[in-house]
Amino acid sequence: MENLALIDSFSEFKDDKLIDRVTLMAILEDVFRNALKKKYGSDDNFDIIINPDKGDMEIWRNRVVVADGEVEDPNQEISLTEARKIEPDFEVGEDVSEEVKLIQLGRRAILALRQNLISKIHEHDNTNLYKQFKDLIGDIYTAEVHHVRPKAVILVDDEGNEIVLPKEKQIPSDFFRKGDNVRGIIENVELKGNKPQIIMSRTSEMFLEKLFEQEIPEVFDGLITVKKVVRIPGEKAKVAVDSYDDRIDPVGACVGMKGSRIHGIVRELGNENIDVINYTTNTQLYISRALSPAKVSSIKIDEANGRAEVFLKLEEVSKAIGRGGHNIRLAGLLTGYELDVIREGNAAEDEDVELTEFSDEIEGWIIEEFAKIGLDTARSVLRQDVADLVRRTDLEEETILDVVRILKEEFED
Structure with a gap:
C-alpha cells in the first residue's frame, strides 16, 4: 500500500506513546486535512475515515456532477463524462464520492505528512508533560542521576522524563554519581521553546516541610502543623510546629525518641542541623524559643520598626549568635523581627x-x-x-x- 509509511507511524505512536485513541485520531485527521488543503485548496468536501488500531485509513472526496464544459471548481464539481467513468449511471446534479489515494498527494506530501504527524505527537506529549509536572510543583519527587554536569545534575524518572537539578538548588555537601536516586521537590516547570524543563530543588524550605510530612505521621495526618520553615541549606534550619491537641507535644513528636524521627531528615539534608520549635502567638516567648539553645534574660520589642532587643548574659551571647551568625539570622527570619543582641552587665x-x-x-x-x-x-x-x-x-x-x-x-x- 502507498500509505505504508504512515500506517507504520500510527502503530509506532499508538504503542510507544501514552496517547488515547480519540486524541490520536483527532491528531491524524488534523494532519491529513492540512495536507488536503495544500493540495486542493479546501478540505470541506472530504471525509476522512481512520482506524488506528488496524493501521487503516480512507479519504473520500465528495463532488457534484455538472454538465460537460461547466466545471468551475474542480475540487467541488466533476463533469458528467468523468463521473460516468466512476459509475456509468450518474446524472447531472447527483453527488459523487471518490476515494483519494495518498499517492495522489505526491511523495513529498506523504513525507511531509509523516513529519507533521511526529511534530503533532511531540507537541501533544510536551503539553501533557507540562500539565503533569505543573500539578506536581511543591511535591517531593525521586529520579535517577543520568549524568552530572558542572552547572546541573540531569535526572531521569521511571517514565524517561528529564529533570534538571541546578547547582544552586543542590545542598553544598551533595555529591552524586550516575545511577544514584535523588529526592527533591519539583520547584518549577519552564517552557524552553515548546519543550518543558522540569526544575528540582533540594534547598527549598518547602522540601524540608514536605520531608516532615513524609517522615512524621502526625504531620501527614494534620495533627501537627508546620507553621514556618527557614534554613541555610546544609548548615542549619529552624522549624516552628504547632498542635491543636493539647495532648500532643509537637516538638517531641517531630524529634522522636533520641531523635529517631528527625534523624532520617537530617541525613537526607547532608547533616543539616534542625531546631524544632514550639510555635506560639506570644511574640516574646516565640523569639526566646527561636534563639535556642541560648537562654534569653529579657526582650524589648519595637513593633513599629519590626525590631527586638534581646538581653543575654555574656556566656549566652555566642550561643544566640551561633557559628557564622546562623542561629540569630534564622531566628530573625523565623520570627519576622530584626534581632539586636544586648549583653547584660554594668554600664562599663x-x-x-x-x-x-x-x-x-x-x-x-x-x-x-x-x-x-x-x-x-x-x-x-x-x-x-x-x-x-x-x-x-x-x-x-x-x-x-x-x-x-x-x-x-x-x-x-
Missing part, C-alpha cells in the same frame, strides 16, 4: 566590641585563634591572663600583648 562592662571590628588592626588569623577558645569580644580577651592566653592559643606573647594594647586603647578612647 556592657560596653563591648566584637573582635572582628578590629580587623583593620588585628590580622584575621589572630582573631580566629581567640575565637577557637571562645573569645570573640574585646572584653572577653582583656579579662584573661596573658600567660594563660599564651598557653591556650598558638600565639606568641608579643602578639598577645600587642592585641591587648589595641583593645585597651579602644576603651580608653
Whole structure:
C-alpha cells in the first residue's frame, strides 16, 4: 500500500506513546486535512475515515456532477463524462464520492505528512508533560542521576522524563554519581521553546516541610502543623510546629525518641542541623524559643520598626549568635523581627566590641585563634591572663600583648 509509511507511524505512536485513541485520531485527521488543503485548496468536501488500531485509513472526496464544459471548481464539481467513468449511471446534479489515494498527494506530501504527524505527537506529549509536572510543583519527587554536569545534575524518572537539578538548588555537601536516586521537590516547570524543563530543588524550605510530612505521621495526618520553615541549606534550619491537641507535644513528636524521627531528615539534608520549635502567638516567648539553645534574660520589642532587643548574659551571647551568625539570622527570619543582641552587665562592662571590628588592626588569623577558645569580644580577651592566653592559643606573647594594647586603647578612647 502507498500509505505504508504512515500506517507504520500510527502503530509506532499508538504503542510507544501514552496517547488515547480519540486524541490520536483527532491528531491524524488534523494532519491529513492540512495536507488536503495544500493540495486542493479546501478540505470541506472530504471525509476522512481512520482506524488506528488496524493501521487503516480512507479519504473520500465528495463532488457534484455538472454538465460537460461547466466545471468551475474542480475540487467541488466533476463533469458528467468523468463521473460516468466512476459509475456509468450518474446524472447531472447527483453527488459523487471518490476515494483519494495518498499517492495522489505526491511523495513529498506523504513525507511531509509523516513529519507533521511526529511534530503533532511531540507537541501533544510536551503539553501533557507540562500539565503533569505543573500539578506536581511543591511535591517531593525521586529520579535517577543520568549524568552530572558542572552547572546541573540531569535526572531521569521511571517514565524517561528529564529533570534538571541546578547547582544552586543542590545542598553544598551533595555529591552524586550516575545511577544514584535523588529526592527533591519539583520547584518549577519552564517552557524552553515548546519543550518543558522540569526544575528540582533540594534547598527549598518547602522540601524540608514536605520531608516532615513524609517522615512524621502526625504531620501527614494534620495533627501537627508546620507553621514556618527557614534554613541555610546544609548548615542549619529552624522549624516552628504547632498542635491543636493539647495532648500532643509537637516538638517531641517531630524529634522522636533520641531523635529517631528527625534523624532520617537530617541525613537526607547532608547533616543539616534542625531546631524544632514550639510555635506560639506570644511574640516574646516565640523569639526566646527561636534563639535556642541560648537562654534569653529579657526582650524589648519595637513593633513599629519590626525590631527586638534581646538581653543575654555574656556566656549566652555566642550561643544566640551561633557559628557564622546562623542561629540569630534564622531566628530573625523565623520570627519576622530584626534581632539586636544586648549583653547584660554594668554600664562599663556592657560596653563591648566584637573582635572582628578590629580587623583593620588585628590580622584575621589572630582573631580566629581567640575565637577557637571562645573569645570573640574585646572584653572577653582583656579579662584573661596573658600567660594563660599564651598557653591556650598558638600565639606568641608579643602578639598577645600587642592585641591587648589595641583593645585597651579602644576603651580608653
